[in-house]
Structure formats: structure tokens, C-alpha cells
Amino acid sequence: MSEKHKLRIKYLIKLIAFVTPSILGTIGYFIEGLSIRESLYYSVGLYVLNFYGDECNAMLEIARWMAPVVTISGIFFVVKSVTQSSILTEKNIMSEELYRIGMELNYSYNEHFSKETHEMRQKDIVMREMWDNLDGFTKASNIASADYHEIRFMILKRQGKEDNNFTEEEREWLSKAEHIRWCRFHFLNHWTYGTLEDGKRKDVNKRIHTYLVPYEELPREVQMLDWDTISRLMKLKS
Numbered sequence: 001m002s003e004k005h006k007l008r009i010k011y012l013i014k015l016i017a018f019v020t021p022s023i024l025g026t027i028g029y030f031i032e033g034l035s036i037r038e039s040l041y042y043s044v045g046l047y048v049l050n051f052y053g054d055e056c057n058a059m060l061e062i063a064r065w066m067a068p069v070v071t072i073s074g075i076f077f078v079v080k081s082v083t084q085s086s087i088l089t090e091k092n093i094m095s096e097e098l099y100r101i102g103m104e105l106n107y108s109y110n111e112h113f114s115k116e117t118h119e120m121r122q123k124d125i126v127m128r129e130m131w132d133n134l135d136g137f138t139k140a141s142n143i144a145s146a147d148y149h150e151i152r153f154m155i156l157k158r159q160g161k162e163d164n165n166f167t168e169e170e171r172e173w174l175s176k177a178e179h180i181r182w183c184r185f186h187f188l189n190h191w192t193y194g195t196l197e198d199g200k201r202k203d204v205n206k207r208i209h210t211y212l213v214p215y216e217e218l219p220r221e222v223q224m225l226d227w228d229t230i231s232r233l234m235k236l237k238s
Contacts, residue, residue, distance in 0.1 A: 017070055024062050025046050032057065047068070098147055101236050102131075102145070104236045105146060107123070138204070145229060152233075175215070175230065179223070180215070186207075194209070195210055196208065
């Protein structure tokens with residue numbers, strides 16, 4: 001069972017536990033002769049008010065004891081979530097879809113340059129291992145690329161465009177726009193242009209990249225990488 005399904009079951013159980021006192025209380029008060037409206041009103045009051053009363057039947061007794069426990073448990077859960085910052089985790093902030101596409105994008109590049117392919121089950125394991133070995137900035141860069149593609153994909157879809165029916169001029173324009181987006185993301189994260197003595201294209205620690213130049217100044221093979229990114233994202237999104 002996936003983590004997503006486990007969470008759904010967990011929250012479903014909590015929801016059932018939360019509404020059970022209200023349901024039992026409503027039935028209990030109705031048995032004692034109150035109207036439906038009054039029964040609902042008093043059963044909701046069980047969550048916050050004194051749970052003793054003159055009315056007495058099995059339904060009400062269970063509801064009177066359950067409601068305060070559910071209320072206290074709910075408060076404890078909220079306090080625990082906030083203090084442990086569980087609601088501010090990376091996976092909760094970023095949608096599961098963006099996270100997945102970011103990992104897929106990183107894997108597809110590694111697969112392209114290493115010329116290695118894997119079966120579906122092995123691919124998922126390798127993809128996650130590659131992702132876990134990335135530094136924080138590179139992860140964010142992949143996710144930012146996937147995030148912007150949501151907008152690009154929506155615009156292109158409205159125009160009836162797909163990756164197999166772009167003109168050469170349109171591909172060039174989209175590639176240039178992608179490079180501008182990529183540069184801005186790096187600049188916002190305090191990267192600068194520079195050359196490295198070892199001939200590498202970037203230094204993550206110094207935040208230097210040799211491709212932080214206008215699109216027109218890039219070698220043609222590097223310009224093609226921008227279109228390659230778009231093409232890969234189109235396939236991953238479809």
C-alpha cells in the first residue's frame with residue numbers, strides 16, 4: 001500500500017472518530033424526545049461543554065465520554081503538528097506531481113548522457129537514489145522547471161500545440177524563453193557567470209555557471225539542451 005493511500009485511510013479513521021459522538025448524541029437526544037434541530041445542537045455542544053446531563057441512554061453515555069476525548073485528541077494533534085513543523089515539510093509544500101516530474105526530469109537527463117536504461121521497477125529505485133544524492137539547489141532547479149512547465153503546458157494546450165507540430169521558429173522561441181527562465185532562477189539564487197579551471201560547466205559551492213549568458217552566446221549544442229528540456233517535460237506531462 002502506498003504512503004498516499006495510508007494517509008487517506010488514516011485521515012478517514014480520524015474523521016469517523018470525530019463525527020461519531022455527534023451522530024450518537026443526536027440519536028440519543030432524539031430518543032429522549034428532543035427535536036432533530038435540538039438534538040443536533042446539543043450533540044455538537046458535547047465537544048466543548050460539560051458532558052453530564054439529565055438525559056440518559058446508551059447512545060448519549062457513549063457520546064458524552066467520546067466527545068471530550070476526541071476534542072482533546074484533536075487539539076493535541078494540531079499542537080504536535082505545528083511544533084514538529086510536520087506541515088512545513090518539503091513534500092507537503094510541493095505537490096506530489098511536481099515532485100515526481102522533477103525526479104523524472106533529472107533521471108531522464110542522466111539516462112540520456114549515460115546511455116543506460118532500466119526496467120520499470122529498477123528505474124524507480126535508481127531514479128530515487130539519484131534524486132537523494134542531489135544537492136538541495138539542483139533538486140529545487142528540477143522542480144522549478146517542472147513548475148513553470150505547468151504554465152507553458154496550459155498555454156500550448158490552449159493553442160492546440162504539441163511537441164511534434166512546432167515550427168523551427170517556435171522551437172527557437174520556446175528554447176530561448178526556457179533559457180531566460182533558467183538564468184533568472186540561478187540569478188535569484190545568487191549564481192554568477194564564470195569559467196572554471198577544471199573545464200567543468202558549474203561549481204555548486206561557488207555558485208558559478210558557464211552558461212549564464214544570453215541565449216545567442218551559447219554554443220548551438222547547448223541551445224539545443226533548452227529544447228531538450230521542453231521536449232522531455234512535454235512527454236512527462238502527457
